[in-house]
Amino acid sequence: MNRKSLLILLGILTCYAVSYAQTTIKGKVTDENSIGIPGVSVLVKGGTVGASTSGDGTYSIAIPASSTTLIFTSVGFTSQEVAIGAQSIINVQLVSDAKNLTEVVVTALGIKRSEKSIGYATQNIGGDNLTLTKENNVIGSLAGKVAGAQVTGSSGASLGGTQKIKLRSVNSIGGGGAPLMVIDGTPVIDYNFGGTENGVDYGNTSQDINPDDVESINVLKGPAASALYGIRGQYGVLLITTKKGSRGGKKVDITVSSAYTIDKVGNFLPLQNIYGVGNSQVFSKLTNGQNFVNGNDESWGPKMDGTLIRKINSFYPQDPEFGLLSTFDPQPNNIKDYFETGQNINNGISVAGGSENSDYRLSYTNAYTKGTYPNTWLKRNNFSLSSSLDITNKFKVGVNANYANNSGQRPTQGYQGSFTGAVQWFQRNLDVNTLRNYRYADGTILNWNVNPNAAGVITSNKPSDWNNPFFDAYEVLNNDDRNHLFGDINASYQLLPELKISGFVRSDILIQNVTHKEPLGGRNLDNYNVLKAQGTDNNYEFLAQYNKNIQDFSININAGANLYTNKYTQTFQSTVGGLSSPNTYTIAASVDRPTSTSYLRQKQIRSVYAMGSFGFKDTYFLDASIRNDISSALPKDNNSYWYPSVSGSFVFSNLVKWKHLSFGKLRASYAIAGSDLSPFQIVNTYGFGSPYPATSGTISSMVVPDGLKNPGIEPSFANSFEAGIDLRFLNNRLGAAFTYYNQENKNQVINLSVSGASGYDSYVVNAGLIANRGIELTLTGTPVKSKLFSWDITVNYAKNKNQIKELYQDLKVYQLDLNTYSSQTIFLNSTLNQSFGNLVGPGYKRDPATGEKLLGADNLPISVNNVDFGSVVPNYTGGILNNFRIWKFDLAAALSFQSGGKFFSWSQMLAAKSGQSEITAALNDKGINVREPIANGGGVKVSGISSVTGLPVEAYVDARTYYRTNLGTKFYDEWVYDASYIKLRELSLGYSFDASLLAKTPFKAIKLSAVVRNPVMIWQKAPKGVDPSELSSGSSSISWIEKGELQTVRSYGLTLNLKF
């Protein structure tokens, strides 16, 4: 249909509608407190004409002249009938009905439904609970607040680093699978620029949603809930509804909110303060006999006993301490001293209002964060506009537009990151403050990781592994900025009282720029690189909605079509061989031919879908849906697939007459959700190799890629069953929602790791069957409710059991990821008949009979490859949210917990290997430091079974040999930890000023709160120093390794909300 005929159609429809109306009645529907109720259905008794109230409770209905009575019905209220008579304004006050007090839930496609009619698990989080402490990322603010959601994210020090969420555990053999984010109906791709556990975490784009704009988030957990989003909703959906203006009257609500927090670093790994730099306890000596400290990066050296030595800066002739001796002393705070106090300033304003036939809301928020790592910052601006306008009673248009702009200068995480290696390889005797002025007046860089020769001259001032951390902070710079625009324009027409058609054009456009500057003088060649990425996602949607009540039956049918287009382009350029003009950061300065790549990816999905909901007596409900997706990424002859869902609910509290039961519902659903794959996975191609720029002319080269593609790929499907019960007692003072689910994801498209001897390392296949069974429980309660004091509590708990039931053909192990350090490799595998994601790596060889460690002739443990350390998936997760109101104070506390799930800590391992960890200088059972010679009673006590004699052994071994070459190298049993924790995430104490006090001010409400974000890790099973809830794996789908987390940040501050 072309545009012209569409316009004609709309014109005809409008004329028709106008001529049909005869009398118009207006009014407002309010509750007992005279507050307008939105969404009340207004019907002409015995007729087909109806309308519903807008956000502030007002309505307007055109009725035939013959009408006599209006019926007002709303979820949670007793229906009321009013005789029309001669009235043209009818205001109604509805009485709430405790029995039916159920929430209105926004479901797929933005359809608002009463909670009782939904046959699957959803969970709704109000906006206030998301902004308790001004957490910046919407996903991060969900931690602990949704049963079955596992949120992992990087430390606040990352300034907006990745926050990941998984619903109902891992449902993908490959570990992927994040829920789709939908904002006011617009699917927003959560692009992740998080990189890996090594590098800069630029975060995911969920941080572009301004939490202050969020009215509520409804979490659709399983495929049944999200069947209508198609393949993109296979792993659940986060339906985000933003705040809107309210209609009626001429009032304008202006809200100003401000927050100021300071950020302090915490959770330092305990290090020893006895022994300094070196690999033997004997001081190195210069030819002149002076003891000196070199650029070694381990702390297995002599005791820090005040002996006079030459420190590293004493070798720089430019240094005031040049040539001087100083004492060799411990520096207990030499890591802490590097950090600064961060600051976060957040100011927002919103203006909302409306008229009889329109509403609008405009908001602007500006946030500035100064990081805890020196010279890091993040600036953010968010604009949003949402508005709707009734052109006629039946023809409505609307717009939602969100614009986010971020720019940042961020720290680098992981090995050789922004001083993140300090616990891994550093000197316990080195005062970081001496490194602060990292450049002398003549430009020479003060390095610690360089070696003076025996004459005391630093011949090469290029550090071997570690730059001066302040040089890194002030000159090695990672900058990014992003412009992100998302939203929709929409139009709807009420063809008939029971039939509405709508059209939407939705866009999500993002442009990300990233630059990296590496100056001359560091450990790396000077370099400049620049990345530009642009993603454009469009959805064109058509939706027809039919609602009809026939006596005891309610019928709701939706049918729609969607065209989704995705296009992503990326260009990357990097200088090679250094910069021809130092500190000139442009690709043109590349000494050698610069690297330059361009990349284009595109995809389309065409979908049609239909859903029907049928209700009987407001007690029995049945839903069914069907969807067809056609994906351009699949092979041509097999690119269309259908999948259905069915669900039902039974509100038994309508039948059971027990006064304590306010509400009771049983629900069950079964759904199939389909999935496709990334584009370009079905045709094999070649890759470009390094060119060889011979003098006679450049020789181009070409490679056979390591990944083998598959032209026979098919769509894959997830089958899910769930059943649950929702109960509320004692006038809703106590509630419980329980869900059991069983989901099987079969034949997924994965990159199978294969033996490299086949010529490839991976193969795109349909493979596997991963099963997840679990329960979700949400308990809500109001233990106390009085005028002066009330207490609301929500407890979320989810337990999941996960099993790999099939892999590919007779394959027993699927390698997902691996990490190698010091030639030792640990794998993340999916193993047949086991839970997803077991960690397998080098560890103790054990005596088969006793399980004791086997010791070699030298009494050191013997290592073997491929010890299984268990699964990275937690057993259960959850959270507790408490809201107290005491007089005019509100106290909120959000807590989250996790049990089980393994992770590997590189920091803990290397802290021991480098002799920095406290354990490397502990006292042995004789009370003597393990570093003392064994002959003097020192040494680490080991026990086990001798591999020589087969008999038990107890012996003492040299501490450095034990930790440096053995435990810290090839016994990962010691460094794979259980991630269980209980964490207090958010704490806020607010005071709302009395309305009477504000009567003479322009303010309608003032609330002042003191907030603390991430105040304390109450308990963790893993040793202190690494936060298992902040495993910083960047964008990788599973967080199982830590190579140098950014330091934990705790934020303390004040927020002020003003309403005019």
Place this chain on the structure above:
Amino acid sequence: MKNIYKPLFYCLIGSFVLSSCTKFKDSINTDPNSPTKASGTQLIANAEQFLPGLSSSPYGVHYPQYLSNTSFPDNSRYVTTNFNFYGLYEGPLMNLQNVIDNTALDASEGPITNQIAVAKILKAYFMWHATDRWGPLPYSEAWKGSGNFTPKYDTQQAIYNSLFTLLDEANASITAGDIKNDIVYPGTGNVAKWKKLGNTIHMLMALRLSKVDPAKGTSEFNKALANGIMNANTDNLAYPHLAVTAQENYWYNSFTVLSRNWFAVSKPVVDFMLPLNDPRLPIFANKNTAGNYVGLDYGLSTTVTPGNYSLLGNAIRQQNSPVYLVTYAQALFGLAEAAKIGWIAGSDATAKTNYDLGIEQSVRQWNNNDISALAAYKLNASVVYNPATALQQIGNQRWVHLFMHGYEGWAEWRRTGFPTFLAPAPNNNGKQIPRREGYPTQEININSANYNAAVAAFPYGGSDNLDARVWWDKP
């Protein structure tokens, strides 16, 4: 009412039809970022870029004790057991297999038979290197992609036989006409050099069988020799690094780019060469800060001050320093040994000729054709060919000549036992100098049945560690 439903109906039908069509434009799922057609010589050019990695390794260089570590001594103390061959299989070998199997090669890049012959010679060379490190390896079932993701391991003997055949095929099929995009033998006449290279590799491989199967070794040796081997240093297979970052020498990167003075020439090398005034020593080693050649004790567990020792020679670690792989001098030492053990005619006389010429060509190779100090060097009593100690003299000279090509020097040490003065890293829990490298740990997981079968069938027993012996390394 009807007139409402009609357009609505069309609209619905219209959108269903629009979205139900299963055809997309072909361009939408065609990867615009990668080519679909291969160039045989460009695939070969990429495989050639893996050649320096066979020598420039921080592991191989320690086994025959060419270098010692001034710090981070783990590698010289055999801490790593498992080494990954996937890089070789997925990288150069897969490229070469693609050329060999390709039915759509472009004759404008050179005669197709020559493109395939060059691919076969390189495949044989990479595979020879691999089997000498790991022993049994996937070969007959390898590089089959989705045809076989769990290839079995062939015995080293089977691999050697296959490679002899492969080299025979290459030798027989080479015709006149150069191939394009050749990094290692640029310019006209390159195919002739490839032919000589293939036969030289064939001959040196045959000599590897001296302990285990002299009869087979002799016949393959003579066949290769008859087909024509290298006869000048200009025939050498040496990777020509360039003074650009992407093509720079590994050791330049280590010493200069990364500023890591981690590698000193080891004591056995300096102590052997210094008393003889070996003209190659100033190339191999720098003087220490005190101005002397001082080798670093091999395999110490502690860090030393680099300035006190002779670091790796500057000439070897320039950005564009070539990496020598298969050389004329090595072929001459092979001929000398073959004559001495009677594989070819001429016994001591022929052995001496080739030994003397081998030393000269080695000095010419390393010293940029400067032989001013050669005559004096050759007068050293221990250098003068002596029929009684000839095999040891050949072995020692070969060891010196193969400096930095650790994996090759190590293989020849395992085969001949020369030099005899290499002792394992001290105080190392009794660990001996390795005799092979362990398989990649991935194989234990994803190709376990074949892996287990291969280990169980090790010719001289042992497990998948550094101590088991490969087939030709007969105890």
